[in-house]
Amino acid sequence: MSWEKRKIPRVVSLLKRKYTTLSQSSSRGNTTAKWNTQLRELSKRGEYYEAMTLYSQILRSGCVPNALSFPYAIKSSASLSLPLTASQLHSHVVKSGCGNDPFVLTSLISSYSHFSHLQNARKVFDETSSSKKLTVCYNALISGYVKNHNCDHGFTLFFEMRGIGVPVNSVTMLGLVRGCVGPLQLNLGMSMHCLNVKFGLDNDVSVGNCLLTMYVKCGSIEYARKFFDCIPHKGLITWNAMISGYAQNGLAAQVLDLYRHMEEEGVIPDAVTFVGVLSSCANLGNKKVGQKVEVEIERLGLQYNSFLQNALITMYSKCGDLGSARVIFDDMPEKNLVSWTAIIGGYGTHGLGETALKLFDAMIKNDIQPDGPVFVNVLSACSHAGLTEKGLSYFYSMERDYGLKPRPEHYACVVDLLGRSGCLEEAQRLIKSMPIKPDGAVWGALLGACKIHKNVKLGELAFEKLVELEPTNVGYYILLSNIYSDVGDLDGILRIRVMMKERNLKKDMGCSYVEFKGKTHLFVAGDKQHPQTKDIYRILIKLEDLIVEFDKLNRKGGQERSQELISRTRVHSERLAVAFALLNSDIGTDILVIKNLRICGECHLFIKLVSKIVDRQFIIRDATRFHHFKGGVCSCNDYW
DNA sequence: GTAGGGTTAG
Structure with a gap:
């Protein structure tokens, strides 16, 4: 791309010089036709720079471009984002007497729209x-x-054209349907779908x-699938x-399913x-599928695509394989902001905060301007590694050095940072000082910190705000209830239960999944669907026995806790996932990733003890917290 | 042989 950018100013000046002689020169119709063929070829192939060069050659040769030249030239100049040449081409059109050709005019309208010069586009129209x-x-x-983003005008024009009987075609529909985005426009979108069928354009x-x-x-992924x-x-x-x-709706299992279908259908x-x-x-x-995809990418020669390299970095680092992620990153000749x-x-989510910060400094040295999302990662890296002071200094530098106004997600990271290190009052003060309204993630971070430090009073305050902001988010109720449980406040637990009952809130069914041999094994509480169910439950009983033994040895007189851990009527999905993983001990990683929608305190403890007993690491992804930090990776991983 | 359009990363 960069070489093109360097050449663009030259094209512009070339055009300026050449056109001055155009009006005096004689036209030779035959050669113009010849040029047009070449111009069309270049434009169709997407070689816009070459097309513009050719256009200036046409002018230089003394030929007058005609109605068949302009659409290609105008399209090429718009594709190269040359706003100056757009208006220049407009004057060429007028001078060449093509100002009446509907196709040339259409190109101009489209070109002006491309540069958001809607008044000019409207004027031409x-x-x-x-x-x-x-x-x-x-x-x-x-x-x-x-x-x-001026859909109203678009629809008005559509009704106008229908009113005066201008025929509608599929391109009209394409333009309009693009305007139906967002949950409020579903009805409009559906009526466009009906119209499309009515016009007989559904093929x-x-x-x-x-x-x-x-x-x-x-937001209607179900309709999308039905239609698909x-x-x-x-x-x-x-x-x-x-x-x-x-993928954008987080339905990852469905993505892999559909990708398999696609392969079966033989679509490349x-x-x-x-x-x-x-x-x-x-x-x-799911690293297994990720690796298979990487092989496919190389087979198809797509390994130099920067989108894919960035996606591979994320895939490997989220699958716990930071080494492979680093290799790809280091091999990238041109690293962009997303790669960094x-x-x-x-590094941040793996607890290697120092390395993450070194990389950030290196990025700045490489003249890459940081943005909001990269700061979310920097701040969360500090919070994971307990680098409170450093985190604060990066937070302050955001606005001071880079002119970036902190957003709620940044405040949430800093509240988390302060909260984890026990500075609960500072965290509260920071929230009070916020120039923007704190959202659920900010108060949620404070509540989370209150859980760690067993601070009931502040926890209740945070909860009060959270109930206002996200009244149906069950996670916060559970979190406060767990704080009460930690300090032995049975009344508090009861209050929360009553509150949840009144609001008809239920802890939604959690599920856990484990990747094994390229397949995702999903478990829900009390699951008996898995083919290895019998063995899984056998392992589970063994684990529970081991936990009781472990408890006896390590805690004097603390058996009640372990009793509490094993005497459940319905087996939680996390435990089934852990048992499944241990059963298939040839799972090739030392670290096992379990993704859960919401993980309860008892299961945390259960996994922690199992991890100690069998000497294996588990990475747990808690999707509730993960969603708070959409676009940035935050405190979604816990290590045992 | 003219124009108009759909899917990408942190």
């Missing part, structure tokens, strides 16, 4: 005589409005893809849209597919 206003002109302006693959994305962006299953001829982009949709994936699949492997901690963020996050 309005100055076009109504007999020349074809569907394409409307389409260009509609999609211009929608792309520039168009592109509109189908666009509708699919619409359902995803409107109904599409008879799925293209690569159709598969990608569904895979990305699942591309970089976009792999990005979605790798991020899902990362979230599931990924590797810093990797």
Whole structure:
């Protein structure tokens, strides 16, 4: 890309010089046709820089470009993001007498929309005589409005064109459907879907893809899947849209499932597919599939794609293999902000805060400007490694040195940082000093710190705020209840239970999953579906016996705790996952990743003891906390 | 032989 950027100013000045002689020169129609063929070829191949060079050659040769030249030139200049040449080309169009050609005008409308110059686009549209206003002109302006977040104008124009009988085609639908994003627009999107069928355009693959994305962006992944299953001829982009949709909604298991289907159908994936699949492997901690994908990437020659390299770094570091992540990172010739963020996050979540900070400093030395998300990783790295002072100094430098205003997620990290180190009052003071409204993550971090330091009073205060902000988030109720439990306040526990009952809140069914031989094994509480169920429960009983033994040896008279740990009526999913992992002891990693939706205090203790007894490490991902820090990796991993 | 469009990373 950089070489292109260097050449662009030259193109602009070339155009300026050459056009001055254009109006005087004679036109030779035949050669213009010849040039046009070449221009079309270049533009179609996406070689826009070459197309612009050719355009300036046309001018230099003394030929006058015609209605067949301009669309390609205008498109190429827009694709190269040359706003100056856009208006220059407009004046060329006028001077060459092509100002009446609907296709040239359409190109101009689209080009102006591309640069968000909607007034200019509208002006071109309005100055076009109504007999020349074809569907394409409307389409260009509609999609211009929608792309520039001006959907109302887009829909108004759509009703206008229907009112005066201008035919609608699939491109009109593409422009409009793109405007239906967000949960409030689902109805609108669905009515567009109906209209599309009514117009008989439901065989168009592109509109189908666009509708699919619409359902995803409107938050209705179920409709998206239903629709996906109904599409008879799925293209690569159709598969990608569904895979990305699942991936962006955190439905990682579904992503891997769909990817398997795609392989079975013989569809060749591309970089976009792999990005979605790798991020899902990362979230599931599924290194086996991740590695298989890496082999595929190399087989298809996509290993130099920076999106994929970044996705691989994240995948390896989230799967506990920081070494492989580092190798990929070091081999990257051009590391961008995302690459640095990924590797810093990797070291941070692995508790190697010092290395994470060294990498951040190296990034700054490499002239990469930091942004909000990289600071989330830096701050959470400090909090994981207990680097309180350093964390604070980085926090202060955000605004002072880089002009970045801290967002709630940054405050949440610093509250976590202060809270973990026992500075609960400072944490509270920081929240009070916030210029923006603290969100659930901020108060949640304080509540979490209160759990660690058994501070009931402050915990209750944080809880009060949390109940206002996120009244249905069960995790916070459980957290406060656990604080009460720690200090032996039975009344408190009862109060929380009553509160949850009144609000009809139930601890939602948690599940745990473990990766083994490229497959994800999912367990819910009391699960008896797994083929190895019998052996899993056998192991579990053995573990419980061992825990009682261990407790007897290590704690004098503390058997009640271990009794509490084993006398459960329904076996929690975490325990089933741990037992499964131990049963299949050939699982190739020392560290076992268990991802859980919400992990309870007893299970934490259970796993901690099992880990000590069998001498194995477990990484636990708590998805509740993970979601708080969407876009940044924060305190989602705990190590035993 | 003209235009318009869909899917990517921390």
